Amino acid sequence: MVDQQQLWDAHAARTYDTPGEGMFAPEVLGPTVETLADLAGGGRALELAIGTGRVAIPLVEAGVPVAGIELSHAMIARLREKIDDDALPVVQGDMATASAGEAGTFALAFLVFNTISNLLTQSEQVACFRNAARHLAPGGRFVIELWVPQLRSLVPGHGATVEVSEPGYLLVDTYDTLAQQVFSHHVRFEPSLEDGHEARIWRSPHRYIWPSELDLMAQLAGFELEHRWADWDRSEFTADSRSHVSVYRLAP
The missing domain is CATH 3.40.50.150 (Vaccinia Virus protein VP39)
Structure with a gap:
């Protein structure tokens, strides 16, 4: 839960x-x-x-x-x-x-x-x-x-779609079509002194x-x-x- x-x-x-x-x-x-x-x-x-x-x-x-x-x-x-x-x-x-x-x-x-x-x-x-x-x-x-739900965008054999791809931000949705669930993976790239960019990942579950x-x-x-x-x-x-x-x- x-x-x-x-x-x-x-x-x-x-x-x-x-x-x-x-x-x-x-x-x-x-x-x-x-x-x-x-x-x-x-x-x-x-x-x-x-x-x-x-x-x-x-x-x-x-x-x-x-x-x-x-x-x-x-x-x-x-x-x-x-x-x-x-x-x-x-x-x-x-x-x-x-x-x-x-x-x-x-x-x-x-x-x-x-x-x-x-x-x-x-x-x-x-x-x-x-x-x-x-x-x-x-x-x-x-x-x-x-x-x-963008199920038409799913490539056969794959369970994910790229919903947003822009500078500093990436959103990938992964689908469980049997349970009608989707996990949204939010990836934000923040400036970092060590390696140029640091990624912060935040995930949220949904029922579509x-x-x-x-x-x-x-x-x-x-x-x-x-x-x-x-x-x-x-x-x-x-x-x-x-x-x-x-x-x-x-x-x-």
Whole structure:
């Protein structure tokens, strides 16, 4: 069993934020916040696995009341360096089971950047949908951002794909297709006086989900698919899309 507290520890929390770059780049955060604010429709929003507040803080700044659930103590501590509890309340707990307040009071719940895949069993992922449904008012929306498994990229006889290769960073995913598991191997090359470059390796386990399986999980929790986009800019999702933003609507 993976110890998620150990995985998302103080070092992970310290290095998670990259202001102005990567996930924190304005061209990434801008459409994300704009779309979520639109989907909230003036109501309250709940972020499951809120992390260090990458999306929640600018969403609060855009005028949307946000609450969060987060398992990692270290991630919450990092978030608290940036915003206090009165402005952004966070409950420490598992996104599949924890309660962030009175049931049925949120207009929007959301999970960004593949986070639902951190739940490593199908039953936990289904429980997450049901937890989101408990928090939402009738007609509320649940939004999930998730990558599309790149199994077509697997070379016969090999179980790995190179997802990112850029100066200073390499991401390799290794697949167990029988168990529907993937391990992401993040390799960062840092300057070192001894040998020119030093590699730091960090690994994270995931359970990958096909869009059709995600839709079935949603149905089990009382949701229907309202939209599926390729990205936060609401571009068309196609067979070649490498990720998707799926919007589910709870029955009125």
